Amino acid sequence: MSRVLVGVKRVIDYAVKIRVKPDHSGVVTDGVKHSMNPFCEIAVEEAVKLKEKKFIKEVVAVSCGPTQVTETIRTALAMGCDRGIHVEVSGKDYEAMGPLQIAKIFAALAKKEEASLVILGKQAIDDDCNQTGQMTAALLDWPQGTFASEVTIDGEKVKVVREIDGGLETIKISMPAVLTADLRLNTPRYATLPNIMKAKKKKIANMKPADLGVDMVSRVEVLRVDEPPTRLAGVKVETVDDLVAKLKANGTI
């Protein structure tokens, strides 16, 4: 019946202290621990759960990047995805890769694989863009259920509870659709040892963006990367009048 595409991004591990490169062109990635983006883990977990509940037949894990991303795909396979697709992007193209290029790739793959759902993490913890899911849906002209904290399949429709600023919003969208996973959607499982063994035998297909008719040219150029300014000590005041006076004195108001 249905096939789900799940996007998994290889990012610097959340626990690592990020360091800016001396030339301010980016952050140090060499020799730094990388792992699957936490929101992508949640996306994989949701897809695998849908498969276990028999709503979908096959889960395909997709990642874009150099050879190292196959580790991330294998982790997704060990969590229960059936097969993987590695879209090879390296060098300058990889450094310049952003949500628009990824969205184009996913849109092309969603059509090629005849997917009923594309499930992505809401954002990546390295760039915090929160755009890929939305762009993918727009390119496909599919409905989108973003910031999902609960997903229920109801026939040909999907009920999505979304976390929004005002609280929770429930929407019903028809499939095929794009969903993005928020923090409280589920708790990702640990890859079990037997599943790690099984993952060895699962297939990962290789392709290039050109095979999907996608051009990787970026319209965004990173000029400079800096550390956030060091936080200065604050000043304590006794009354509201003192506060207003101080704010006036330093020109804030």
Added chain:
Amino acid sequence: MLSLDSSRKTLGLCVSGCRSLSSLAELPEMHQMMRQTCRDYADRELGPIAGKLDKEHLFPAQQVRELGAMGVMAVEVPEALGGAGMDYLAYSLAVEEISRGCGSTGCVVSVNNSLYIGPILKFGTQKQKEQWITPFTTGEKVGCFALSEPGNGSDAGAASTLARQEGEEWVLNGTKAWITNSWDASATVIFATTDKSLKHKGISAFLVPMPHPGLSLGKKEDKLGIRATSTANLILEDCRIPLGNMLGSRGSGFKIAMQTLDSGRIGIASQALGIAQAALDCAADYAHKRTAFGAPIGKLQAVQFKLADMAVAVESARLLTWKAAMLKDAKKPFTKEAAMAKLAASEAATFCGHQSIQVLGGMGYVTDMPAERHYRDARITEIYEGTSEIQRLVIAGQLLKEYAS
């Protein structure tokens, strides 16, 4: 002049069929993934509660079940019997990572895998494997291993627990001491003398469910370390079990025990490595953060030398442990290497535990920091599953055999 054969033996070269030493630098992908999943589990689920488990002497039942679901409670057991179907190197990595999060939990994992499931996997009949291994792969049940007695630990051949046959039953009488997991176990592999005149060749191995009439538990020992595990005496008073509960053939008990301990040593070495690494992590982290004399203490040579010595001790013990595991996986003799691994790793653990407290100074002495728990957890690794002194005897024995003309 050494012959070509014995010099090859003395150089310890792994001949074809076994992974070469050069691959120790980079583990195979599956092993790396497996190590990562165990590390993630240990960091997120065990690290935060290890202090509480230790203070309150709590058996980590929930965590053992979760580890069972991951396949960690039966790493080497074939999938057909409910295990993970991986090799001993994978098992060693799993125990090290788990122990790094919580030394006690690592001990439970090691005892279940090596000491309880190990001998049944090697010497049991298919029926015994299905009955006594499969239910113990999920983490719902754990097993234990009863060899030591109040009257003999290192002197295992002097077992005074007796087993006599009465019709279709064995009747066991005696006391076993220092049994890890005793209060939490659902079965035990236990050793008793069936023929006193044959001395150590008259010892046999038996499988006893727990609880069971005729088997009672002594009081829980109040231990220095690994306090989340239960350690107690097993008291057998006319404990009756079916004849089919004998493991292996009559009189092969001592051999079963010794071979089981050979493998068990790799498990304990891995546990010791995890504790040692945790102690090193604690000290190195503190060295970055604590300032004295106007700079982080990591800038002081005295501290640097300690950290370097700790790192060398852990890494060399780790390579010995991996080598022993790889030899076992290649079905090559590994007795000497396993003993070397256990000796090196346990001494590394006590060394790192000690030095970690020293680096932390006063903070190392209080329970706010985990250094004191690592110090206490490390100590047992030099004692159980063969004391450091016994390991030296085993190593020397193997070594001298190699040099014999």
